[in-house]
Amino acid sequence: MSRTTRPAVYLAALMLVGLMLGPVIYIIIGGFRTNSQITSEPAALPDPWVFGNYTDVLTGDTFWRQVGNSTFAALVTTVGVVGLGVMASYVLARYRFRGRGAMYALFAAGLMFPMTVAITPLYVLIKNLGLINTLPGVILPQIAFGLPTTIIILVPFLQAIPKEIEEAAAIDRCSRLGFFWRMVLPLSVPGLITTGILAFIASWNSYLLPLFILNDQEGFTLPLGVQAFASEYSVDTAKVLAFTSLSMIPALIFFSLFERRIVGGLTGAVKG
Amino acid sequence: MAVTEDAPVHRARLGGGVRTPPPVRPRRRGIGWAQRLEIAALSGPAILMFVGFVIFPVLMAAYYGFYRWKGFGPPTDFVGLDNYVTILKDTAFHEALWHNGQIVVLSIVLQGPIALGLALLLNHRMRGQSVIRVLIFVPYVISEVIVGTAWALMLQTNGAVNDILRTIGLGGLTEDWLANPKIAIWTLMLILTWKYVGFAVILFLAGMQNIPSELTEAAAVDGASYWQTQRRIMLPLLGPTIRIWAFLSIIGALQLFDLVYIIWGQYVASTAGTSTMATYMVTEGRNAGNYGYGNAVAVVLFVISMIIALVYQRFVLRRDTEGALTSGR
Numbered sequence: 278m279s280r281t282t283r284p285a286v287y288l289a290a291l292m293l294v295g296l297m298l299g300p301v302i303y304i305i306i307g308g309f310r311t312n313s314q315i316t317s318e319p320a321a322l323p324d325p326w327v328f329g330n331y332t333d334v335l336t337g338d339t340f341w342r343q344v345g346n347s348t349f350a351a352l353v354t355t356v357g358v359v360g361l362g363v364m365a366s367y368v369l370a371r372y373r374f375r376g377r378g379a380m381y382a383l384f385a386a387g388l389m390f391p392m393t394v395a396i397t398p399l400y401v402l403i404k405n406l407g408l409i410n411t412l413p414g415v416i417l418p419q420i421a422f423g424l425p426t427t428i429i430i431l432v433p434f435l436q437a438i439p440k441e442i443e444e445a446a447a448i449d450r451c452s453r454l455g456f457f458w459r460m461v462l463p464l465s466v467p468g469l470i471t472t473g474i475l476a477f478i479a480s481w482n483s484y485l486l487p488l489f490i491l492n493d494q495e496g497f498t499l500p501l502g503v504q505a506f507a508s509e510y511s512v513d514t515a516k517v518l519a520f521t522s523l524s525m526i527p528a529l530i531f532f533s534l535f536e537r538r539i540v541g542g543l544t545g546a547v548k549g
Numbered sequence: 550m551a552v553t554e555d556a557p558v559h560r561a562r563l564g565g566g567v568r569t570p571p572p573v574r575p576r577r578r579g580i581g582w583a584q585r586l587e588i589a590a591l592s593g594p595a596i597l598m599f600v601g602f603v604i605f606p607v608l609m610a611a612y613y614g615f616y617r618w619k620g621f622g623p624p625t626d627f628v629g630l631d632n633y634v635t636i637l638k639d640t641a642f643h644e645a646l647w648h649n650g651q652i653v654v655l656s657i658v659l660q661g662p663i664a665l666g667l668a669l670l671l672n673h674r675m676r677g678q679s680v681i682r683v684l685i686f687v688p689y690v691i692s693e694v695i696v697g698t699a700w701a702l703m704l705q706t707n708g709a710v711n712d713i714l715r716t717i718g719l720g721g722l723t724e725d726w727l728a729n730p731k732i733a734i735w736t737l738m739l740i741l742t743w744k745y746v747g748f749a750v751i752l753f754l755a756g757m758q759n760i761p762s763e764l765t766e767a768a769a770v771d772g773a774s775y776w777q778t779q780r781r782i783m784l785p786l787l788g789p790t791i792r793i794w795a796f797l798s799i800i801g802a803l804q805l806f807d808l809v810y811i812i813w814g815q816y817v818a819s820t821a822g823t824s825t826m827a828t829y830m831v832t833e834g835r836n837a838g839n840y841g842y843g844n845a846v847a848v849v850l851f852v853i854s855m856i857i858a859l860v861y862q863r864f865v866l867r868r869d870t871e872g873a874l875t876s877g878r
Contacts, residue, residue, distance in 0.1 A: 286673055293667065294684050297743070301687055303709055304699045319703075319712040357598075365595035368588050380592065383599070388797075389858050390603055391804035393827045394847040397620075397840055398609035399602070421602030424595055453587060482692030484807050500694040504811070507698050514702065521698055525691040532690045533683045 301525075308519030315514050330519035340523060342495070343502040347481055348527070350412050350419070350498055354480040357420035359473045362427030363435075363465065367457050369428065370435035371443070381432070387425030392418070392485055400489045414490045415498070419480050427472040434468040435461060474535050481528050499524045607851070610844040618841035632845035642846070645829040646853075648734065648822065653802040655738050656745075657795055663742065664749030665791075669779060671750065672757050682754075689747035697811030700740050701727065727812065733821040740808060745801070749794050756790030757783060792865055799861065803854045806831070826850045 307315060308330050309323040334340050369381050392399070399418055408414030438461060446456045462469075484500045491497055497505065503524050507517045614632055616624035636642050671682055688696065703709040704726040711723040726736045760783065768778045806827035813823055824832075830850060834843015 286670060289670055290677075290681050293670070294681055297685055297688055297747075300696075300699050300703060300743070301691070303703060304695070307702075316707075319705075319707060319709040321712075361595040361598060364591040368592040372584070372588055374585075374588060380596070383596075383604075387599065387603055389800060389854050390607055390851070391800075391806075391827070391854075393804055393806050393830065394851045395603065395606035395610055397835065397844055397847070398606035398613065401609070402602070402606055417598070418602045421598045424599050424603075428595075453584070457591075478690055482694075484692065484694055484811075500692045503692075503694045503698060517698065518702070521695050525695050528690050528692070529687065532686065 301522075304518050304525075305522040308515060308522050310515055312513060312515050327515075330516045331523065333516065334520050334523055339494075339502065339506075340520065343497050343499045343524070344527065346412060346496060347498040347500075350415055351477045351480040353412075353416050354419045354423065355473050355477045357416065358423035358427050358476040359469050361420065362424055362472060363431055363462070363469060365424070366428050366431035366435055367461055370432045371453075371461075381428075384425045384428045387422070388429065390422070390425075392422050396485060396489055399486070403490055408490075410491055410493045410496050412496065415483070415487050416480075418486055419476075419483060423476045423479060426475060430472050430475075431465065431468050434465055438464055470535060474532070477531065478528060481531075610847045610851075613841050614845035614848045616841040617839075618844075619838050620835075620840035624841060626841075628841070632842050633849070635842070636846055636849055641824070641833075642826070642829055642849075644822070645824045645826045649803055649805070649825050651734060652738070652741070652805060652825070653799050656741060656798050656802045659738060659742050660746050660749050660798065661791070661795070664746050664753055664794075667746065667750045668753035668757060669783075671754060685750055686747040688744045689751075693744075693807035694811055696740065696744050697808050701812045704736060728817070728821055730820065730822040733813075733823050737809065737812075737823050740812070741805075744808070745798075749798070752790055752794050753787065756787045760786045796858070796861055796866060800854060800858060803857065804850070826853070 306323060309326045309328065311327055314321070314323065365380075365384070369377060369384075403409055403414040403418070406414070408417070442460060442464075443456055446460055451459065482500060483498075484504075487498050487501050491501060494505070503521055506520045510516050510520075613624055615627060615629060617626040617628045617631075618624035667685065671678065671685070705711075706723075706725050710726065714722050724732060727733060764782050764786075765778050768782055773781070804827055805825045809823050809825055809828050810831065813821055813828075826846065827850065830843050830846040834840060834846060
């Protein structure tokens with residue numbers, strides 16, 4: 278925009294970052310303090326710095342098991358949501374058929390179905406399928422509930438692929454499915470990454486569904502683990518802070534690696 | 550979403566030279582078996598998953614809502630509309646509904662302008678821009694459980710927030726942020742804004758980058774100031790993005806559960822004045838063992854969301870989704 282960036286802009290940006298990060302830094306630094314330090318001066322720096330809270334968490338196997346569970350659930354959910362989502366979006370974006378509007382409306386209406394509304398019947402359904410206390414019991418509903426957002430984002434994306442490309446492909450005797458596989462998928466990679474990251478983060482952070490489905494500590498994902506840890510060690514605030522800050526690291530790394538692709542994906546393929 | 554306004558840009562750029570009308574394709578008239586098979590194969594799995602794990606459970610919720618049911622075995626004690634009558638008469642539900650209403654309005658009023666300002670700020674070319682962009686989304690990326698746990702610790706009466714206020718000489722401002730019913734809802738709004746403003750910024754930024762820079766450059770050449778450009782060009786062109794964001798925000802606010810439940814727990818939320826329809830549902834339904842009643846609350850919550858969403862789509866989103874949601878007719 279403006280060619281010279283004024284100091285005021287930097288100052289505003291700096292304050293903003295401070296506000297956004299303050300609480301996060303509080304959690305991370307709090308993990309380096311002892312409980313008596315936290316009680317006597319809640320908002321001070323560690324004095325001295327203690328590393329015991331972090332090493333305790335990192336050497337126990339609870340944390341790592343939960344990281345494994347969360348990673349597995351998030352990866353499978355992401356692959357499922359993006360795979361099924363892009364196939365359905367392609368149909369909605371590039372085929373003309375009766376019922377297309379109804380199909381789009383069906384998925385769009387899904388935005389209005391919070392998992393909260395369906396959680397009790399979902400629990401019964403998962404129980405009947407014998408999937409209670411298993412990660413697939415969490416993954417399957419997550420894929421289904423992730424589809425509306427994915428489809429709503431991807432349909433305009435796929436519609437934006439110019440007709441000319443499709444016609445050129447048709448002239449070259451490329452079937453519609455071939456066009457999907459060879460042209461649409463590569464062209465929509467930014468959109469796929471955007472929706473994939475949204476699905477991954479949603480799964481990584483999901484709380485209500487695992488709360489109902491996973492009752493066994495062995496199968497806990499990180500959010501359940503954090504809550505269980507927080508109530509189990511409710512007097513040990515420092516350790517809770519250490520556990521909490523460690524559990525947000527994977528999502529943060531994942532996000533910062535792909536942040537460019539998120540904004541880029543929403544911006545569209547041509548400009549990227 | 551932001552990409553909706555992307556389409557014209559794409560076409561204008563890629564198809565700019567070739568504006569000849571596309572040749573009429575014979576397959577338009579009727580679709581053959583091969584194509585039907587493709588449609589079924591591509592969309593079938595998604596539809597099956599969606600119907601099985603979203604539509605079917607929601608319908609079951611409506612069914613269970615007519616029963617007094619403790620969650621064991623099939624429901625047998627049919628009570629008709631009794632559950633619904635109880636809900637609509639319960640003052641605790643009225644309060645929850647009122648809180649949801651406040652959260653819907655305040656979320657848009659608070660987060661909209663803030664996010665717009667931040668997106669304008671981050672749309673500047675400046676050093677450290679990409680780092681700042683990552684950092685601003687940090688609260689959005691970390692889970693509700695972590696956000697709730699951390700804020701609950703910081704906002705205790707003897708927590709970090711009050712300690713900082715005392716240290717900088719504003720001891721008079723210390724409050725019982727979580728329990729005082731007069732301010733608890735504002736505390737909640739503060740946390741919600743902190744957590745979700747990043748999402749609005751991400752959408753607005755994407756929308757802004759979709760606006761061809763030729764437009765803003767042309768305005769600059771014509772002598773428009775920075776603010777004039779933003780107001781006359783950016784804002785109007787960002788309209789569709791803002792309206793979609795507001796829609797998502799409204800739906801999210803109506804269904805708010807995690808943060809309230811984690812910070813205020815199941816009992817305190819109603820006395821602190823932060824209970825929502827969803828926390829009411831879990832507290833009165835699952836936690837009280839009244840699964841039938843909980844499902845009836847779910848249905849009420851759904852109907853309210855649905856009505857608001859339809860009204861919003863009818864009157865606000867109509868222009869943006871024309872040809873998307875309505876093309877079936």
